Amino acid sequence: MSAAPAVQASRPGAAGAGTAVASRRGRGRERGPGLVNAALLFVALCYLVPLLWLVLAAFDPSAGPSLSWPARWSVDNFRAILTEDITFRPMLNGLVLCGVSTVLTMVCAVLAAYPLSRYRSRLKRPFLLTVLFMTGLPITAIMVPVYGMFVQVNLIDTYFGTILFMATTALPIAIWLAKNFMDSVPAELEEAAWTDGASRAQGLRRVVLPLMWPGLAVVALYTFIGLWGNFFVPFVLLLSNDNLPASVGIYTFFAQYAQVVYGQLAAYSLLYSLPAVLLYLALSRRLGGAFTFGGGVKG
C-alpha cells in the first residue's frame, strides 16, 4: 500500500536528475540513498544472523550455538526428532488446540458482530468499549488465577477447558474486527434479500458473510498464528506430556537435557515455526503486502 509513492521517491537519480522536481526533493538526497541503504542493510544483517543460524544449524549434524557453515549437510537432525513423542503428537495437539479454538472464536465473534452491527441500543457503545478494553488486558497476568480456578472446577489438564480459555483470549479483538467488517457491508444488500423473502439468518449467511469473507479469513489466520505461538497458556493449563502442544513440547523436550543438542533444537524450531510462517505468507499475499495490517492501529 505505502509502497507506490515511496518507490517513485526512492529513485531521484533515475528520472530527470536536473529537473526542478529533483532539486526540490532537496539536499542530502545525493548522498542520501547510499547511506540509507547501508543503514537498512546493516539492520537486516543484525536480524538475519539468528535466523540464519536456525536454518544452517538445522541441517548441520554437528551444529553448535554459533553461526557456521555446515561441514556436511544432512537431515539427521530432522530424522532424530521426527518421532511420535517428540514431534508428531505435540504438533497434532497444537493443531487441535489452536484449530478448534480459532473456529470457536470466529463463530462466536461473527454471531456477536451481527446484533452489534445491525441494531441500535444504548448499551452498544459501553459494550464495545469494554470489548476494546479487554483487548488490552495482559492475559499473562490472569494465568495464575485461571490456574487456581481451573483446579477448583476440575478443568485443569483438559482440552475442553484449555480450548474454551484460549478461544476467549482471542475473542475480544475478533469481535471488534468482525463488527467493523460487518459495518462495511451495506445494509441495503441485506434488505434486498429480505424483500426476496430471506430471513435474517439467511441474509447473514447468503449475503453478509460471503462479502466479509476475506476480512474474516484474515482475522482467523491471525487468531491461529497468535494461539500457535502462545506458550504460557498451555504451559500453565496442561500438565500431562501427552496433552502438550508443540509450543510447550519443544520446551519440555530440550529442558530435560543438561547439554543442548543445537542441531535438533534448530530443526524442531524450524518445523514448529513453519505453520506460522506459511500462514503469514498466505495472509500477506491475500492482502497484497504486509503493510495493510499496520493501518489497523489508527482506530
Next chain:
Amino acid sequence: MTSVVTAGAGRPARRHDPAALTPMRGLPLAPAVALLAVFLLGPILYCIWSAFTDMALTGASGYHFVGFANFTQAFTSAEFGQSVLYTLFFTVVSAIIGQNVLGMALALLMRAGNRVVRALVSTVVIGAWVVPEVVAGYLWSAFFGTDGSLNHLLGLVGLAPQNLLYTTPILAVSIANIWRGTAFSMLVYSAALSEVPKDIEEAAVVDGAGTWRKLVSITLPMLRRSIATNLMLITLQTLSVFGLIWTMTKGGPSNKSTTLPLYAYQQAFQFSQLGYGTALALLLLLVGGVFSLIYLRTLRLGES
C-alpha cells in the same frame, strides 16, 4: 496480536434507522458474552478475591481471608521491588526505546531505500516477528551463549568475549524482545507515514527545512496519534512477555531477569503461594488495565 484495530473505517450511510436491539435479537451475542464472562471476567473476579487469602497450591482444603497481607508482603519485599525495576527496564528499553525508535527509523528509512533492500529488510524483520516466542528465546540464548555467534563475532574484531546471559540477563532479553517485536512498530509507522501528504513535506523543503527539521517539525507531529497508540500497544504486549524470558533465562541467574509475570509465576507455582501469586497478578492486571484505558482514550472513539 492486538494489532489490527480497524477495518472498514468508513461506515456506509444508512437510509433507514436500524431497528432497536431487543433481547431476542441480542441472542447471538450470548455465546461470546458467556465465554467472556466465565473465562475472562471470572478469573479477574477470582483474582481479586483470592489475592486477599493465603491460598496455597498444595493441601488446598483450608485457606483464610488475610486482608492486605499479601500486598504488604509484596511492598515490603526486596524481590518484588527488584522485579518491578526489571519490568520497568524491560518495558522502557525493549519497547518504548528499542521497538518504537527502531520501528520508526526503519519506516522512515524504508521510504528512501532501494526497492530490493526494502523488500529484504521487511522480510527479515517481519520474519523475526512471525517466529514463535519460544523459538526466538532459543535463538537468542544460542546467540548470546559462551560459544555463541556474539562471541564469535566479537572474537573476529578482537574484542573480549561477553556472557550477557550471565552478567546482564535483563539486557539480553531486552535485545531479544527488540528483535522480535520491532516489526509491529515498523508496520504501524509505515502505514501511518503512507498517509502523510507528500506536498506538506515538500512545501517544508521548499521553505528551506533540512531533513532533520522536516522530520521534527512536520512528519513526527503529524504522526503523534499513531505514536501514542503504538506506544500503548507495545507497552501492553511487553508487560505480558513470559515465554521469551522463560526460555532464555528462567528469570535468572539469581533473579536478575525476573520481571513481574515471572515473579508471580514463581511465587504461585514454584513456592506454592497461590494467594500471594494472585496478589501479584492483580497488581500487574491493574497496571495493564490503566494502560488499556489510556489506549482507549488515545483512540478517541467517543464522538460517534
